[in-house]
Amino acid sequence: MKKLALSILILMLGSCGQSQKMVSETATLLSNVHIVDVENGTIIKNKHVVIDSAKVQLILDEVLNADQYQNVIDGKGGYLIPGLAEMHAHIPPPTASKQRLEEVLFLYLSNGITTIRGMLGHETHLKLREDIANGKVLGPRVFTSSPSLNGNSVTSKEEAIAKVRAYKEAGFDFLKIHPGIQRDVFDQVVATANEVGIPFAGHVPVDVGIRHALESNYASIDHIDGFLEGLVPESENVDPTANGFFGYNFTPLADTEKIDELVSLSKKHKVWIVPTQSLFERWFAPITADELLKQPEMQYMPKATLENWKQVKERYMADNSFSAEQWQQFDNIRKQLLAALNKNGHGILLGSDAPQLFNVPGFSIHHEIDGMLGAGMTPLEILKSGTLNPAIFFDMEDTFGQVKEGLTADLVLLEANPLEDLKALKTIQAVILKGQLITKTEIEERLEKIAENALR
Numbered sequence: 187m188k189k190l191a192l193s194i195l196i197l198m199l200g201s202c203g204q205s206q207k208m209v210s211e212t213a214t215l216l217s218n219v220h221i222v223d224v225e226n227g228t229i230i231k232n233k234h235v236v237i238d239s240a241k242v243q244l245i246l247d248e249v250l251n252a253d254q255y256q257n258v259i260d261g262k263g264g265y266l267i268p269g270l271a272e273m274h275a276h277i278p279p280p281t282a283s284k285q286r287l288e289e290v291l292f293l294y295l296s297n298g299i300t301t302i303r304g305m306l307g308h309e310t311h312l313k314l315r316e317d318i319a320n321g322k323v324l325g326p327r328v329f330t331s332s333p334s335l336n337g338n339s340v341t342s343k344e345e346a347i348a349k350v351r352a353y354k355e356a357g358f359d360f361l362k363i364h365p366g367i368q369r370d371v372f373d374q375v376v377a378t379a380n381e382v383g384i385p386f387a388g389h390v391p392v393d394v395g396i397r398h399a400l401e402s403n404y405a406s407i408d409h410i411d412g413f414l415e416g417l418v419p420e421s422e423n424v425d426p427t428a429n430g431f432f433g434y435n436f437t438p439l440a441d442t443e444k445i446d447e448l449v450s451l452s453k454k455h456k457v458w459i460v461p462t463q464s465l466f467e468r469w470f471a472p473i474t475a476d477e478l479l480k481q482p483e484m485q486y487m488p489k490a491t492l493e494n495w496k497q498v499k500e501r502y503m504a505d506n507s508f509s510a511e512q513w514q515q516f517d518n519i520r521k522q523l524l525a526a527l528n529k530n531g532h533g534i535l536l537g538s539d540a541p542q543l544f545n546v547p548g549f550s551i552h553h554e555i556d557g558m559l560g561a562g563m564t565p566l567e568i569l570k571s572g573t574l575n576p577a578i579f580f581d582m583e584d585t586f587g588q589v590k591e592g593l594t595a596d597l598v599l600l601e602a603n604p605l606e607d608l609k610a611l612k613t614i615q616a617v618i619l620k621g622q623l624i625t626k627t628e629i630e631e632r633l634e635k636i637a638e639n640a641l642r
Contacts, residue, residue, distance in 0.1 A: 209236075209251060209254040209255055210238050210239075211256060212238055212239070212257075213236055213237065213238040213243070213255060213256075213257065214236070214237045214238070214255070214257040214258070214259065214621065214623070215234060215235075215236055215237075215249065215252060215255040215257065215258045215259070216234065216235040216236075216237060216259045216261055216266070216597075216599075216618075217234045217235075217249065217252070217258065217259070217260055217261055218232070218234070218260055218261045218262060218263055218264075219233055219234070219235060219261035219263070219264055219265070219266040219599065220232065220233070220263065220264070220265050220266065220603070221233050221235075221245070221265075221266050221589045222265055222266065222267045222569070222589070222603070222604060222605060223588075223589075224267065224268060224566070224569050224570055224573045224574050224587075224588060225570075225574055225588060227566040227605060229265070229603065229605070230245075232247070233245050233246065233247065233266075234246040234247075234248070234249045235266065235589070235597075237595040237618065237621045238621065239621070240594060240595055240620040240621040241592060241593065241594055241595055241621070242589065242590060242591055242592065242593055242594075242595050242597075243591065244591060245589075245590075245591055259616070259623065261599055261615075262615075264599045264600055264601055264615050265599070265600045265601075265602065265603050265604065265610065266589055266597055266598070266599055266600075267298075267569070267573070267589065267597070267598050267600065267604060268573045268574075268586065268587055268588050268589050268593075268596060268597060268598075269298060269299065269300025269301060269326075269573075269586070269596035269597060269598055269617070269618075269619070270297070270298050270299045270300065270301070270536065270551065270572040270573060270598070270611075271299065271300070271301035271302070271303070271535075271536060271572050271573065271576035272294060272299045272301070272302045272303070272326075272536065272537060272538065272540065272547075272548075272551055272572075273302075273303045273406070273460050273535040273536055273537035273572075273576055273579075274303065274305050274408050274460045274462050274537030274538060274539045274540075275294070275302035275303060275304055275305065275537070275540055275547070276304065276305060276306055276539070276540065276541060276542070277290070277302070277304040277306075277307075277308075277311050277314065277328070277330065278290050279306075279308060280308055280310045285639065286488075287314075288323065288324070288325070289486075289636045289639065290541070290547050291318075291323070291324065291325030291326065292324065292325070292632055292633075292636065293486055293546065293547040293548040293549070293633075293636070294325070294326050294547050294548045295324070295325065295326060295548070295617055295619065295624065295629075296548055296614075296617070296629045296632070296633055297548035297549060297551055297552070297611075297614070298598035298611060298614055298617055299326055299548055299551060300326045300327060300586075300596035300598075300617070300619055301326050301327040301328075301329070301576060301586065301596070302326045302327070302328055302329070303329045303330075303331075303359075303537070303576075304328060304329065304330040304331060305331050305362060305387075305388065305408070305539075306331060306333070306334060306362060307330040307331040307332050307333055307358055307362060308333060309356065311328065311330040312330065312356065312357055312358070314328060314330075315328040315329075315330055321620075324619070326619075327586070327596070329359040329360070329580065330358060330359055331358060331359065331360055331361065331362035331387070331388070332349075332353035332356075332358040332360070332361045332362055333353070333362070334362050334364045335349065335350075335361055335362060335363055335364060335367060335375060335386075336363075336364035336365060336366045336367060337364075337365065337366020337367055337368070337391070338366065339364075340367060340371055340375065341368075341371065342371060343370065343371055343374040345371075346371050346372075346374040346375045346378060347374060347378050350375055350378040350379050350382065350384065351378065351382060353384065354379075354382040354383070354384045358384070359385075360384060360385040360386060360387055360405060361375070361379055361384055361385070361386035361387070361388075362386075362387065362388045363375070363386055363387065363388040363389055363390075363391070363404075364388060364389050364391075365389050365391050365392065366391055366392075367391040367393070367394065368391075368393050369391075369393045369394050369398070372391060372393070372394050372402075373402075376402045376403075385405035386404060386405060387404055387405040387406040387407070387408065388404075388406075388407075388408055388411075389407075389408065389409070389411045389412075390407060390411045390412030392415075392426045392427055392429065393426075394412075395412065395415070395416065395426070396411075396412035396413055396415060396416035396448060397416060397448070397451060399412055400448070400451040400452055400454075400455050400457055401451065401455060402455075403455050403456070403457065404455075404457050405457075405458065405579070406457065406458040406459065406460050406535060406579070407452075407457055407458075407459055407460075408459075408460040408462060408537065408539075409432060409460070409461070409462045409465065409539070410432075410459060410461055410462075410520060410523050410524065410527070411432060412433075413433075413448055413523050414429075414432065414433030414434075414436060414437070414440055414516075414519060414520070414523070415429050415433045415436055416444065416448050417436075417439075417440035417441050417442060417444045417445065417448075417519070418436050418439045418440060418441070419439070419441055419444075422439050424436060424439065430507060431470055431502075432466070432470075433516075434470070434507075434508075434512070434513075434516050435507060437512050437515050437516045437519065438512070438515070440519055442519060442522055445522060445523060445526050446526065446530070448523075449523075449526045449527055449530050449531045450530070452527060452531045452532055453530060453531050453532045455532075456532045457531075457532055458532055458533050458534070458535050458575075458579055459524075459527045459531060459532075459533070459534055459535065460534075460535045460536075460537040461520075461524050461534065461537070461554070461557070461558065461561075462537055462538055462539040462554070463520065463521075463524065463554060463557030463558060463560075463561065464538045464539070464545055464550055464553040464554040464556075464557050465538070465539045465542055465543075465545065466516075466517060466520060466557075467517065467553070467556075467557050468543065468544045468545060468553060469498075469499060469502070469542060469543035469544060469545075470502060470513070471513060471517070472503075472510040472513055474503075475495065475496040475499045475500055475544075476496075478495075478499075478544040479492060479495075479496065479544075481544075483546040483549035483550075484544075484546065485637040485640060486546055486549075486633065486636050486637055486640055487541070487546055487640055488640050489640065489641065491541075495543045495544055498543055499543055499544070520561075521560060521561040521562075524558070524561040524563075525561045525562045525563070528561070528562075528563050528567060533571075533575050533578070533579075534558075534563070534567070534571045534575065535571055535572075535575055535576060535579060536551065536554065536555075536558075536568065536571040536572030536575075536576075537554070538550040538551050538553065538554035551572070551611075552609075552611065552612060555568055555608050555611070558571070559608065565604060565605050565606070565607070565608050566605060568608060569604060569605070569608075573587050573588065574587045574588060575587075594620060595618055595620060595621040596618065596619060596620060597617075597618040598611075598614060598616075598617055598618070599614070599615045599616040599617075599618070600613050600614060600615065601613035601615055614626060614629065617629070
């Protein structure tokens with residue numbers, strides 16, 4: 187019996203050794219890293235990762251043949267996480283120059299974002315999605331919405347049927363719902379979307395309302411849109427169109443005792459939530475445009491964009507309906523909603539709505555994280571919202587979302603442990619996109635060039 191056990195051990199060791207000898211000329215060895223397990227919140231220490239053909243091929247305790255690798259990266263005890271997903275991004279429109287488009291894509295990459303969900307699609311984004319997938323353009327993996335379905339673009343059931351079918355046939359990943367759609371037209375959008383098999387996501391039109399929206403099985407509701415309005419008791423007899431900025435005008439009327447009901451509905455109908463909390467703590471918040479413009483990442487945005495952001499924000503802040511006190515109450519309710527949706531809802535997805543006002547692509551994700559922390563989410567829950575949860579959302583857990591053998595090598599190497607402090611996400615040593623290494627030096631040089639171009 188002992189001889190048999192010894193023979194099996196020898197065979198196992200021999201097999202292990204042989205598998206390590208099979209090194210491709212294109213393989214990269216990433217050594218001396220601690221892997222962050224975003225599923226259970228543990229650190230898998232002192233590992234070596236073999237990357238080849240754009241995938242993580244092996245995760246090893248020990249490398250027996252390191253000298254056979256032509257490409258070796260010393261991780262120096264850094265922390266390896268899966269690439270992040272920005273689940274409410276905006277891809278530049280076709281009017282943007284090729285240079286600006288590529289710069290925006292790199293701004294995402296420079297912050298470890300290797301997947302983006304574009305929330306205002308255009309037919310040119312379908313070609314961009316293909317070019318990125320084929321390596322012709324350097325950028326994060328792209329999922330793109332259809333062009334906007336809103337009160338002006340779909341005004342009848344017939345128009346809803348035609349557009350939903352056309353967007354499905356064109357190859358868009360999902361439909362983008364915007365405000366203004368009347369309920370009967372919305373219901374036709376939903377019926378046709380279900381018939382042809384295309385999900386829908388985005389805003390909650392006023393005529394639809396949050397309860398009917400949730401019951402209609404949105405893939406995701408973004409901005410926590412419609413929820414605050416759903417907290418207003420029917421006895422208040424409000425004009426629903428007088429809700430203001432995402433329900434701000436109804437803040438004093440909101441009954442937070444109704445939160446659990448809405449959260450329960452979101453879970454029952456499996457509706458994901460993209461909070462975009464940073465939108466409400468930057469654009470629509472009692473902080474001046476000048477304060478925001480002093481932040482370092484503003485250097486990467488064109489001067490004309492910054493000037494426009496300043497004008498729009500100052501116009502909002504000058505409105506007589508805005509007050510810092512009501513905004514604080516509004517923000518507190520939003521954070522209560524976010525906390526409850528995170529704890530008892532279907533799930534949260536990381537998204538900041540870049541580049542809306544003062545949300546610079548890539549960099550804005552850190553402001554979003556601060557908002558999520560402020561609502562009581564833990565570092566692990568937030569990491570999941572930007573890694574594993576998006577993979578589950580897209581039904582692509584076998585493709586990305588974790589550092590795992592067989593998954594795409596979309597990885598970020600950090601100096602520090604993000605489970606202890608999410609500011610570690612800013613300490614990027616390298617981004618690996620489908621196995622392609624982008625070093626810290628390359629990131630810094632490219633960002634410097636983008637800043638120079640923004641001044642022109």
